Amino acid sequence: MSNDPTVQQLRVFQAVAEELHFGRAARRLHTTQPPLTRHVQALERAIGVTLLERSSRRVDLTPAGAALYAETVVVLARLDRAVELARQRATGQVGRLVLGYVEPLAIDLLPRVLRAFRQLHADIDLRLHELHTQEQIDALHAGTIDCGLLRAPANADPALSFEQVWTDVLMAALPANHRLVRAGRAEIDLIELSDEPFVLYERALGQGLISATLSGCAAAGFTPMVAHQAQSTPMLLTLVAAGEGVALVSGEIARVPRPGVGFLQLRGRPARSDVLLGWRRGEISRTRDDLQHLVRTAPRTDDTHQSNDEHGNGIERASTLD
DSSP states (O other), X not given: OTTSOOHHHHHHHHHHHHHSOHHHHHHHTTSOHHHHHHHHHHHHHHHTSOOEEEOSSOEEEOHHHHHHHHHHHHHHHHHHHHHHHHHHHHHTOOOEEEEEEOGGGGTTHHHHHHHHXXXXXXXXXXXXXXXXXXXXXXXXXXTSOSEEEEESOOOOOTTEEEEEEEEEEOEEEEETTXXXXXXXXXXXXXXXXXXXXXXXXXXXXXXXHHHHHHHHXXXXXXXXXXXXXXXXXXXXXXXXXXXXXXXXEOTTGGGSOOTTEEEEEEOSSOOEEEEEEEEETTOOOHHHHHHHHHHHHOOOOOHHHHHHHHHOTTOOOOOOOO
């Protein structure tokens, strides 16, 4: 037992593994470099393997170190959660769930799910953070959120678990004076946009929707001509309204008016973007399980179809960040 790794050794190893630099890890842990070196060496002696390859210029994980790091993240996250829960129970505090989400879900899906969630957990301290997919993954690693509603594809991550819980059916966003909008069309085939310039999100912000757009166009038989990349949904729709191109956007975005932009449904096999629930691998949470079930079973609404009919085809709808 005396040779078992200590929690302090594991926390030091996690910091060094993530920074790949002893100096930066020391600053992160508010200490100096020599104690970190001693802790890592003691950890290597305790388990009998080399975890880090060190040179004068860099630090790299060995295969054994990479394997230990993946499990260390899980172990320490669960330990921190266990300590937090014990303190909550001892002081009579209510439970807490910190949820990240991509912004379009806040238009319709998330309010409906949270109303049902509150019926199950009226006293829970629920905290919401609007974050892009990559920001949510970073927050899960950092422990600042408990789970997140994010878009696929999310890169395989040994420290995280993902489950598909919802599908966002995309819609075409066209300038309000576009011929397909002026023709009064309620639906179009995606191939009808094959000769149009497209506006996409910048890859760092909208990887999920970029992938869904490219996959949808490929399934329709063409590769979109990219005219612009936008840093936000408002900018994307501004470019569409200005006649700079067309775009595929979240079906949730099409629920809110946006001047100068027409939204049309896609016939056949429309482009889709899967929404995943992500959490730290190995963590057990009944409240998260309840949220997961509610999102997965949430009925779809037909407000988007009705809005097109009420306002005229291609009616202005609005937007938020992806």
